[in-house]
Amino acid sequence: MTSEAMFWFRFAHLLLQILTVNAKVPAIIVFGDSSVDSGNNNHVSTSLKSNFAPYGRDFYGGKPTGRFSNGRIPTDFISEAFGNKPIVPAYLDPTCDIKDFATGVCFASAGTGYDNATSDVLSVIPLWKELEFYKEYQKKLRGYLGKEKANEVLGEALYLISIGTNDFLENYYIFPGRSSQFSVMEYQNFLVQIARNFVTDLHLLGAQKIALGGLPPMGCLPLERTTNIFFGSDCIEEYNSVAKDFNEKLNGMVTDLNKKLAGIKLMFSNPYDILSQIIQNPSSFGFENAEIACCGTGLFEMSYMCNKKNPFTCSDANKYVFWDSFHPTEKTNKIVADYVVKNCLSQFL
Template sequence: MGYSNSFMITLSVSERSTILLLIVVLNIVANGHPLVPALFIFGDSFVDVGNNNQLLTVIKANFPPYGRDFENHNPTGRFSNGKLAIDFIAETIGFTSSPPAYLNLDIKGNSLLNGANFASAGSGLLDHTGRQHNIYALGARKIGLSTIPPMGCLPVAITAVGLHSNECVPWLNYAALNFNQKLNTISQDFKQMLPGINLVILDMYQPLYDMVTKPSDYGFFEARKGCCGTGLVETSIMCNQMSIGTCANASQYVFWDGMHPTEATNKILADHLVAAGTSLISKSNLSVHIVDLLDLNLFPFYPNQTFISSHCGNTRLECVCYWSDTLKCT
């Protein structure tokens, strides 16, 4: 089959970067070699793939209509109608599926060598567990840290404090931007302090803000409300099969419930995050030494669990750590 060489397309810098990255990724995936051999994910409900299913909490998503567009229409505990951004990221860099929820793993040990997801919906960042240099001391050199999203644009935020407006709440977005600016400053400080670290800020704020404020540019019809129920406040147990008004086609919505993106939105976010983190998934110098995570008291919500080092010892692993906006780790 022949192809004309007269076709021309004009791309922005970001589009060129994304397409170049996808060409490299597709080539490696076609050869059966993921860009990294393991993924370890820490964060909150934006990246929780089912850990909260095993926890005594009302913050769950393992019931319909959550997961209705996931494989086999299965509610896995993901806070969306389908895949999360981390699912798309894992697939893009060559994995057949996203790392499983740690608490859903029947057998630990060697199964962790391929990665695991430690995210828990509702988790937060604590002062004494927010020091990234502890992970660095254990050998981690490649870290992707996402910014927090435009909190003032979440449907539940507009409903609660938007003063009867349908626009994003400015002061909440200012707070998010201020946090993200400080996050960037701190990351620069870490780069100066810690030789050899590759710490990349992955911007979630701007792409999600753009989708909310210019939804038609991304193929969306609705950005003020989520798909589930009224779309104004429902999330977790409030988004259920009894919720009246749930939309028929979530792909037209930016948000699935009052807080969390739809699968369609997550796909766009994943493309942006992968493009921003190209240095984290380059094939050179990927080794990260994972040892006893319990020494850092990283996961207080997983009591009496044995982590990687008890099975890996001093084995050197290659991995990338993706962190969401609120963390239980350093």
């Protein structure tokens, strides 16, 4: 490449970066669990990983990235909808640096929850540590863009939080610790207070546009249906009721914080209704199966149990609502992301 051509290449690249960081939403910043983890667990000493085939088989280049899906996850689609990169990189990815994170970064960790006891179950990143990584990221971004520009990006960025399912399904209903301390209602209140503190701390660090995700109809996940085999493998309605009640409490907290925290634009992003519609009437969304997952037998496989040696994995994930026993397919993720952008985040477009 000639020196003149190199100059114009670099100029165009710089111009693109400038235009991107001056966008209405210059960056997508993600916190949460496996619903939005884009690969941080690859670099954590945990058994909960998905950086191997057949995970990622429909991702760019058929590459397993650590996303718990056959392809992209909702935050990737949301980033693209806001004119940013079509993927949000994981903060712990050693192949990325602050240049890659300037327009989007993910701190999420599969298996984590609001409750520190939840992250302890599978030795994953607790929510408080995700916030510490964010503080570290702020310093790096100020060093890269300069303090004034970085603060502008951090203030105008869209913060996405998706977490909470593991607190119930991988902690409260499995181990006696929290269930012996709290009733379900008390545990919900305990988690809501943690959510309130987290959002408040994030706002004090400069975040203004925040979308707090609710729980899905967790009683309809294939894994939960499998445990309900003596009742026809129907959805466990007790779990769905808990999810709906918890979502109502989160929504009330969001309303309250919008009144109390000056300058915040806090939205409650609820995937429950759209996922319920998909699960109850899959054919209307172009699916053939909502009861079992694509990977393996579709009943209980997740993480290392969903691997390329399993002979039962389906050939076309687009026919399935769920990829593994706990996580949606890329097609489902896109439908959910489109719904969230249209119904919850449109004011930020």
